[in-house]
Amino acid sequence: MLTFPNAKINLGLNITEKRPDGYHNLETIFYPVPIEDALEINILNEGNGKFRLHQAGLEIEGEAESNLVVKAYKLLDDRFNLPPVEIHLFKHIPSGAGLGGGSADAAFMLKLLNNKFELGLPDDTLEEYAAKLGADCAFFIRNRPTYAEGIGNIFSPLPLSLKGYQIWLVKPDIFVSTRDAFAKIKPHHPEISLKEIARLPVEEWNGRMVNDFEESVFPQFPAIGEIKKEMYRQGAVYASMSGSGSSVYGLFKEDAVLPEVDFGEKVFVYKSQFTDI
Numbered sequence: 382m383l384t385f386p387n388a389k390i391n392l393g394l395n396i397t398e399k400r401p402d403g404y405h406n407l408e409t410i411f412y413p414v415p416i417e418d419a420l421e422i423n424i425l426n427e428g429n430g431k432f433r434l435h436q437a438g439l440e441i442e443g444e445a446e447s448n449l450v451v452k453a454y455k456l457l458d459d460r461f462n463l464p465p466v467e468i469h470l471f472k473h474i475p476s477g478a479g480l481g482g483g484s485a486d487a488a489f490m491l492k493l494l495n496n497k498f499e500l501g502l503p504d505d506t507l508e509e510y511a512a513k514l515g516a517d518c519a520f521f522i523r524n525r526p527t528y529a530e531g532i533g534n535i536f537s538p539l540p541l542s543l544k545g546y547q548i549w550l551v552k553p554d555i556f557v558s559t560r561d562a563f564a565k566i567k568p569h570h571p572e573i574s575l576k577e578i579a580r581l582p583v584e585e586w587n588g589r590m591v592n593d594f595e596e597s598v599f600p601q602f603p604a605i606g607e608i609k610k611e612m613y614r615q616g617a618v619y620a621s622m623s624g625s626g627s628s629v630y631g632l633f634k635e636d637a638v639l640p641e642v643d644f645g646e647k648v649f650v651y652k653s654q655f656t657d658i
């Protein structure tokens with residue numbers, strides 16, 4: 382059985398409080414983007430192990446055991462004693478990009494196992510399992526435009542559509558640690574809630590909808606801030622870093638012609654148009 386975990390971008394991100402447990406409360410909007418990995422499972426008929434992971438495409442750091450698709454499998458295996466599986470994962474979504482690729486793989490693995498082995502788990506339960514695997518993981522269960530609060534795990538659906546807009550996404554060869562990026566932030570409550578800003582037309586987001594991580598990440602990695610400036614020079618109606626970086630996206634009008642810009646070596650570039658949401 383085969384599935385295609387997609388990425389997300391953050392539309393705005395306000396980090397509002399540091400919590401006693403070390404995590405941070407925030408508000409953000411998660412929006413699905415059609416950059417997709419490919420994830421397949423088959424029943425494993427040979428050997429003694431419970432899983433075998435084959436990985437291709439972009440590299441992911443770490444052992445198979447630490448891959449989030451394996452963690453997702455183990456989580457459900459502990460509860461349901463699943464048959465052994467052979468896993469094929471092809472990575473297209475860059476890691477350390479603020480695109481949630483690892484979290485998407487984990488959430489889609491939960492959904493895949495639920496379907497393949499007919500576990501009958503409703504979305505609410507799948508979200509509870511997903512939340513154990515990463516702060517933004519549960520978003521990918523329903524995978525629709527979502528306003529998120531708490532540590533990024535309390536959701537409400539949002540009637541927001543970027544249909545027709547073009548997205549230009551650039552991920553430089555820079556790895557930003559989410560943990561370090563949080564550590565440098567001074568949390569504060571925004572004057573206007575992100576939910577309110579999101580009701581405005583996209584053309585009015587610039588200067589209002591902010592990603593608090595930019596303030597700590599751009600001084601450390603000026604190249605990321607330069608990409609954002611370039612997006613605006615090229616006519617973006619809105620541009621921002623996604624999550625804790627390092628990717629930057631620009632939203633462009635339907636009829637805009639996106640130029641070819643050389644952002645340097647080892648830079649991931651993706652252009653597309655939002656369709657069905």
Ligand SMILES: C[C@@](CO)(OP(=O)(O)O)[C@H](O)COP(=O)(O)OP(=O)(O)OC[C@H]1O[C@@H](n2ccc(N)nc2=O)[C@H](O)[C@@H]1O
Binds near residue numbers: 403533625
């Ligand atoms: C902040 C966001 C916004 O989208 O960043 P990106 O990962 O997308 O860049 C996400 O919610 C991140 O989610 P995720 O990447 O799953 O975070 P986790 O693995 O759970 O946490 C990584 C580390 O970030 C810090 N952390 C994470 C979430 C949060 N609300 N407060 C925190 O302080 C903690 O130090 C934690 O150890």
Ligand SMILES: Nc1ncnc2c1ncn2[C@@H]1O[C@H](COP(=O)(O)OP(=O)(O)O)[C@@H](O)[C@H]1O
Binds near residue numbers: 483626
């Ligand atoms: N299947 C996976 N895909 C990507 N990264 C993974 C995966 N499993 C574990 N990881 C680890 O998760 C970390 C965060 O990856 P990812 O969620 O893609 O990025 P981000 O948090 O920037 O959105 C990576 O450093 C990687 O080592």
